[in-house]
Amino acid sequence: MERIQTLLRNHDIRPSYTRMAIYRYLDEHREHPTVEAIYDALSATLPTLSKTTIYNTLNLFVRHHLVKEIDLQDHKRYDIVRTPHAHFKCDVCDTLYDIDITPPIAPKHADISDVRDAQLVYHGTCKRCRQAV
Numbered sequence: 001m002e003r004i005q006t007l008l009r010n011h012d013i014r015p016s017y018t019r020m021a022i023y024r025y026l027d028e029h030r031e032h033p034t035v036e037a038i039y040d041a042l043s044a045t046l047p048t049l050s051k052t053t054i055y056n057t058l059n060l061f062v063r064h065h066l067v068k069e070i071d072l073q074d075h076k077r078y079d080i081v082r083t084p085h086a087h088f089k090c091d092v093c094d095t096l097y098d099i100d101i102t103p104p105i106a107p108k109h110a111d112i113s114d115v116r117d118a119q120l121v122y123h124g125t126c127k128r129c130r131q132a133v
């Protein structure tokens with residue numbers, strides 16, 4: 001917890017117990033959890049925790065560049081790995097795999113001055129689900 005406390009402080013975030021617990025969950029569960037998954041996992045030990053608090057905390061982490069938000073149209077997932085990488089989403093089991101390629105960035109266009117982020121998400125079926133058919 002001390003490492004997380006320092007990390008949050010270094011990103012100008014006051015390290016409350018809840019914030020540290022949410023960050024630790026993301027750190028220990030690298031499968032890009034949803035707000036619901038975090039809530040289900042932490043609400044037993046943090047009875048006052050609400051989904052709104054988790055959502056606000058994740059937004060705070062995103063704003064302070066601690067976590068990346070992956071927008072999958074119908075829901076959002078959160079990624080603690082901030083080095084550039086793409087994703088593959090299995091549309092059968094919903095698993096989001098990290099793909100070790102740098103998403104195409106900095107398109108050339110006369111009206112663009114600054115590209116902050118790019119997200120590349122492939123969709124398909126993973127091997128595990130293909131074999132299960």
Ligand SMILES: [Zn+2]
Nearest residue numbers: 090093126129
């Ligand atoms: Zn799958």
Ligand SMILES: [Zn+2]
Nearest residue numbers: 079081087098
């Ligand atoms: Zn990822």
